[in-house]
Amino acid sequence: MRPKVKICGLQKPVDAQYVNDAGADYTGFVFYEKSKRNVSCQKAKKIMEKIRPDIKKVAVTVSPDAAQIQILQQMKFDIIQMHGTLSAEALSAVELPVWYAINLSDPKEFAEKTKDFLDLPEKLQQKITALVVDGANYGGGQTFDWQKTQTFHQTEGIFAGRKFVLAGGLHAGNVNKGIQLFHPDVVDVSSGVENENGKDEALIKQFVACVKEEAKERKER
Numbered sequence: 001m002r003p004k005v006k007i008c009g010l011q012k013p014v015d016a017q018y019v020n021d022a023g024a025d026y027t028g029f030v031f032y033e034k035s036k037r038n039v040s041c042q043k044a045k046k047i048m049e050k051i052r053p054d055i056k057k058v059a060v061t062v063s064p065d066a067a068q069i070q071i072l073q074q075m076k077f078d079i080i081q082m083h084g085t086l087s088a089e090a091l092s093a094v095e096l097p098v099w100y101a102i103n104l105s106d107p108k109e110f111a112e113k114t115k116d117f118l119d120l121p122e123k124l125q126q127k128i129t130a131l132v133v134d135g136a137n138y139g140g141g142q143t144f145d146w147q148k149t150q151t152f153h154q155t156e157g158i159f160a161g162r163k164f165v166l167a168g169g170l171h172a173g174n175v176n177k178g179i180q181l182f183h184p185d186v187v188d189v190s191s192g193v194e195n196e197n198g199k200d201e202a203l204i205k206q207f208v209a210c211v212k213e214e215a216k217e218r219k220e221r
């Protein structure tokens with residue numbers, strides 16, 4: 001099965017049309033004040049109304065507290081993505097599935113960075129339905145070091161029963177290599193489908209088409 005595609009960092013109403021037309025599977029909104037992609041709840045709601053109902057909507061957060069989780073849960077998101085510190089307080093407040101994002105430069109950091117997760121009570125761990133393995137910086141447009149290892153995600157028990165989301169520095173030119181190396185369930189992109197004014201319709205179309213065409217070709221081979 002082909003990986004699903006998440007287009008992240010929507011900021012304008014027209015971005016909804018881009019993801020609808022390109023045939024994305026997931027889309028994301030960033031709620032982090034330090035990000036250039038930060039959106040207000042009001043703005044996000046307006047964009048969300050224009051997104052096709054079958055496209056899942058992900059609220060992207062960094063070290064959220066229970067109050068932020070409660071606000072986002074009233075907005076009809078399907079998933080909460082958490083970067084930064086994974087607190088028991090925030091996870092206890094979550095009723096939606098959680099995607100836990102790990103920011104890495106070197107895959108060797110994986111064990112250390114997932115310690116927070118492994119220290120949580122089982123009941124809270126179960127809320128996490130996917131792991132997003134991302135580049136070093138939030139929305140930084142950089143891959144982690146793909147050459148160091150391609151198997152960490154297969155050997156770690158942490159992935160059992162969870163989706164593997166490949167993120168960080170993806171674009172139409174490298175996404176198929178990432179798919180061949182890591183076999184992710186979802187590929188997640190933000191910087192790679194942007195120009196200086198924000199999301200770029202042609203780059204989004206090209207990215208989604210690359211993922212879908214590669215899957216079709218693999219089937220035919």
Ligand SMILES: O=C(O)c1ccccc1N[C@@H]1O[C@H](COP(=O)(O)O)[C@@H](O)[C@H]1O
Pocket residue numbers: 008009028030032035036037038060061062083132134135138139140141142167168169170188189190191192
């Ligand atoms: O995009 C941001 O600014 C951002 C801010 C805070 C947390 C996460 C953020 N982005 C996430 O980064 C990955 C991939 O980004 P990129 O393709 O390397 O630019 C994606 O999961 C975004 O949700």
